[in-house]
Amino acid sequence: MTSTEDAVEVWPAPPNPPTDGPLTFEELQLAGRNRGMPLEALRYDVTPTGLHYLLVHFDIPAVDAVSWRLRVDGLVEHPLELSLDDLRSRPRTTLPVTLECAGNGRARLQPRPLSNPWLLEAIGTAEWTGTSLGPLLDEAGIRDEAVELVFTGADHGVQGGMEQDYQRSLSIAEVHRPEVLLADEMNGAPLQPQHGFPLRLVVPGWYGMTSVKWLHRIEAVAEPFEGYQQARTYRYKTDADDPGIPVSHIRVRALMTPPGIPDFFTRRRLVDAGRVTLHGRAWGGRAPIRRVEVGVDGSWSEATLAASMGDWAWRGWTFAWDATLGEHEVACRATDADGDAQPLEAPWNYGGMGNNSVQAIRVTVRASTSPAPTRMPSARSSAGASRTGR
Numbered sequence: 001m002t003s004t005e006d007a008v009e010v011w012p013a014p015p016n017p018p019t020d021g022p023l024t025f026e027e028l029q030l031a032g033r034n035r036g037m038p039l040e041a042l043r044y045d046v047t048p049t050g051l052h053y054l055l056v057h058f059d060i061p062a063v064d065a066v067s068w069r070l071r072v073d074g075l076v077e078h079p080l081e082l083s084l085d086d087l088r089s090r091p092r093t094t095l096p097v098t099l100e101c102a103g104n105g106r107a108r109l110q111p112r113p114l115s116n117p118w119l120l121e122a123i124g125t126a127e128w129t130g131t132s133l134g135p136l137l138d139e140a141g142i143r144d145e146a147v148e149l150v151f152t153g154a155d156h157g158v159q160g161g162m163e164q165d166y167q168r169s170l171s172i173a174e175v176h177r178p179e180v181l182l183a184d185e186m187n188g189a190p191l192q193p194q195h196g197f198p199l200r201l202v203v204p205g206w207y208g209m210t211s212v213k214w215l216h217r218i219e220a221v222a223e224p225f226e227g228y229q230q231a232r233t234y235r236y237k238t239d240a241d242d243p244g245i246p247v248s249h250i251r252v253r254a255l256m257t258p259p260g261i262p263d264f265f266t267r268r269r270l271v272d273a274g275r276v277t278l279h280g281r282a283w284g285g286r287a288p289i290r291r292v293e294v295g296v297d298g299s300w301s302e303a304t305l306a307a308s309m310g311d312w313a314w315r316g317w318t319f320a321w322d323a324t325l326g327e328h329e330v331a332c333r334a335t336d337a338d339g340d341a342q343p344l345e346a347p348w349n350y351g352g353m354g355n356n357s358v359q360a361i362r363v364t365v366r367a368s369t370s371p372a373p374t375r376m377p378s379a380r381s382s383a384g385a386s387r388t389g390r
């Protein structure tokens with residue numbers, strides 16, 4: 001046996017991940033604009049700002065902080081117009097909040113819904129600082145006829161053939177939750193342009209689309225809002241014409257830091273045999289995390305939960321795995337205090353929303369005494385060679 005064949009034995013050619021056909025050019029454009037959080041960043045309690053995921057529908061708007069104002073109007077007794085200084089002189093709160101895009105997991109569905117092709121990385125936890133929305137609304141005096149507030153961002157574009165500002169609404173009950181913030185700081189610094197400078201809404205527990213960035217207007221309205229981002233998308237739909245069910249709270253999920261080292265191109269994992277500590281985070285928008293289980297080759301055991309960081313942030317977990325030589329699949333799944341657990345496979349929906357099916361990682365375990373770096377079979381192919389070192 002030559003050493004090359006040895007290498008093939010410890011690092012077999014990776015199976016193709018179950019995605020539905022090649023990416024389209026349009027998906028690639030979106031993926032290049034909207035970064036995910038590399039899963040090794042699950043190591044940080046609070047995601048460094050540059051590693052937090054990003055989702056921007058249109059273009060990042062240019063906002064001049066000096067002339068910028070937040071208007072609170074519509075069905076209110078006292079319409080307000082507030083500068084950034086006005087907002088910053090109000091009582092301030094800092095909350096660690098886990099945000100996740102409702103489309104996280106979309107690209108794992110077959111057929112793959114066409115939008116930003118997230119696998120698992122549309123996630124992050126930041127410390128958001130700002131003022132609670134409820135007291136400000138009390139000052140404006142929401143009239144009894146109002147049923148919802150509409151939040152408008154400064155970004156503008158076309159989606160589904162409709163020209164629009166980015167707008168979302170929330171019920172009057174929802175906006176009075178004390179943890180709903182008007183945030184002007186992320187991780188102790190002014191919001192970066194892509195995260196909503198100078199002001200954004202942060203709605204803990206809900207999928208990210210609710211937390212409107214570049215916020216400049218809050219309008220109290222008498223009818224449920226029917227804008228594009230409310231009534232046409234962010235729905236669990238069976239097809240394009242189905243009105244569907246609104247997407248709201250973050251579904252329970254656990255993710256794991258991929259163990260060992262990756263192959264550059266395939267991301268396949270290589271782990272040394274012996275005791276390996278698997279670690280990750282778990283969260284959900286409806287109820288606290290009750291348990292996380294780790295599955296090794298389909299056999300599940302309890303992981304150890306770390307201390308809570310707060311009601312709206314993910315919870316760390318660890319699991320000691322005695323990795324034995326050969327091929328393995330390690331997986332994790334979370335259950336919340338209501339008993340909601342992650343499915344092994346999530347049902348398909350038209351927009352690819354809320355796919356919280358379990359993460360499973362293929363791992364090759366090698367002898368920990370490996371004398372030399374393992375050679376990967378892909379390095380021999382021309383595609384592998386041309387992709388080296390990028």
Ligand SMILES: Nc1nc2c(c(=O)[nH]1)N[C@H]1C(S)=C(S)[C@@H](COP(=O)(O)O)O[C@H]1N2
Binds near residue numbers: 053194195208210
């Ligand atoms: N104005 C505006 N707000 C927005 C968006 C947007 O495109 N425009 N995207 C939403 C979506 S879909 C998500 S998932 C979150 C992402 O927030 P982040 O980029 O700060 O992670 O912002 C939400 N708020």
Ligand SMILES: [Mo]
Binds near residue numbers: 055101102208209
């Ligand atoms: Mo999103």
